[in-house]
Amino acid sequence: MLISLDMTGEEPLYLQLRNAIVLAIGSKSLQEGEGLPSVRQLAEDLGINAMTVNKAYTLLKDQGFIEIDRRQGAKVMVTREAYPHFPERWQEQFTLLIAEGHARGLGREELLEMYETLCNNLFEKGGTD
Amino acid sequence: MLISLDMTGEEPLYLQLRNAIVLAIGSKSLQEGEGLPSVRQLAEDLGINAMTVNKAYTLLKDQGFIEIDRRQGAKVMVTREAYPHFPERWQEQFTLLIAEGHARGLGREELLEMYETLCNNLFEKGGTD
DNA sequence: TATCTGTATTACTAATTATAATACAGATAA
DNA sequence: TTATCTGTATTATAATTAGTAATACAGATA
Known part of the structure; x- marks a missing residue:
């Protein structure tokens, strides 16, 4: 999963990140159950703050795209219950x-x-x- | 064109208004050349501030959906030049x-x-x- | 002159965005 | 046990934007 952020654009970083991951899930280049990098790791790779990555992850969790286990980190797990606003x-x-x-x-x-x-x-x- | 705004939701009023007008244009219930209410009139009808309506109109203008004449008010006029970001x-x-x-x-x-x-x-x- | 247009200005509050520094809880592996 | 991973809660700060509103102005029109 290659993610590049536009640091100068007007779209918030955490949203760019969230959208990139949703795109990856939707195109199946990220598969159900697959793990995501840790917030610290991804933050370092992208050159942004860990809390910004955490914000994206939390959003993805609230929207039912991923599950977060404190032990193993985040992994793709799309659930309907977590986001009743769909469809x-x-x-x-x-x-x-x-x-x-x-x-x-x-x-x-x-x-x-x-x-x-x-x-x-x-x-x-x-x-x- | 019947527009109802959700005053309690989290979506900004000017955006709700903008979206409602885009929907109306897209469904052809607002036709090319058709005039929109004046900012004050619409503001009064909706029970919101005139500058909020103006913000929606200005956005629609910048996105190439309407033209605004100071004399006659706003009318539907979809142009491609005004919004080069499409498609x-x-x-x-x-x-x-x-x-x-x-x-x-x-x-x-x-x-x-x-x-x-x-x-x-x-x-x-x-x-x- | 009165009355319509849109709009510029200003103001104010509130929320957003991003970052940073810590610290903590829990699990894991050396 | 210790070191080292997870996520996350907390607090702080700074800059920016968003959102709405009140008012006044310019221009056109009847």
């Missing part, structure tokens, strides 16, 4: 993005093509799923 | 949402179904497009 909140955001694309001139077919292209790009990064 | 930024967000859905257990077919359902829901709100 309602997700659908809202999804609909909003579709609306944005359509408003900007993408027709139904173009939207569908775009969707499929993005899906393919995402899935070919990971394993055979 | 790159949009694709990133879209991909992230797909990844979230997939990570939470939606397979490729389920994702596609979900996509089509959301599309249909969105488009049937507006006109015949």
Whole structure:
């Protein structure tokens, strides 16, 4: 899992990190049960503070993407119970993005093509799923 | 265009307003060239401050969804020049949402179904497009 | 002149972001 | 036992941004 952060952009570091990990899980390049680096290790690798990594991990835990064991560290474990807002909140955001694309001139077919292209790009990064 | 804001939620009022208008444009229930209420009028209707409405309008303008004429007020006018970040930024967000859905257990077919359902829901709100 | 536009200014509070230094609890391995 | 890993709680600090609001101004219009 290669993660690079944009230190100059406006997106918070902990969010960039959270998103990178969600992308990795979604593309199966991080698999269920797989362990994540320790907060200190990852912080050192990325050149950021350990508490910033901890913030990302805690967020991922609260959103049901990982579990954290004080002994072994964090590992991928997607659970539905931890995040009951799915799929309602997700659908809202999804609909909003579709609306944005359509408003900007993408027709139904173009939207569908775009969707499929993005899906393919995402899935070919990971394993055979 | 019926807009209702959640005054107690954590989502900022100006963002809720911006999103509601983008949804309306995307579903064609607000059409190209159609005028929006004045900032004061809308602020009064919604029971919020006029500058909050202005912030939403300014954001919509900066993102290329509306044009603002000091004389006539704001009207829907989607332009590509005003927002050169499309489609790159949009694709990133879209991909992230797909990844979230997939990570939470939606397979490729389920994702596609979900996509089509959301599309249909969105488009049937507006006109015949 | 009265009344609409949007908007610039200013203000104020609250929250966010990131970092840092410690310290602690628990587990593990030498 | 000791050293060394985990995560995490605590506290602090600093800079920045967010969010909302009150007010006044400029320009256009009727």
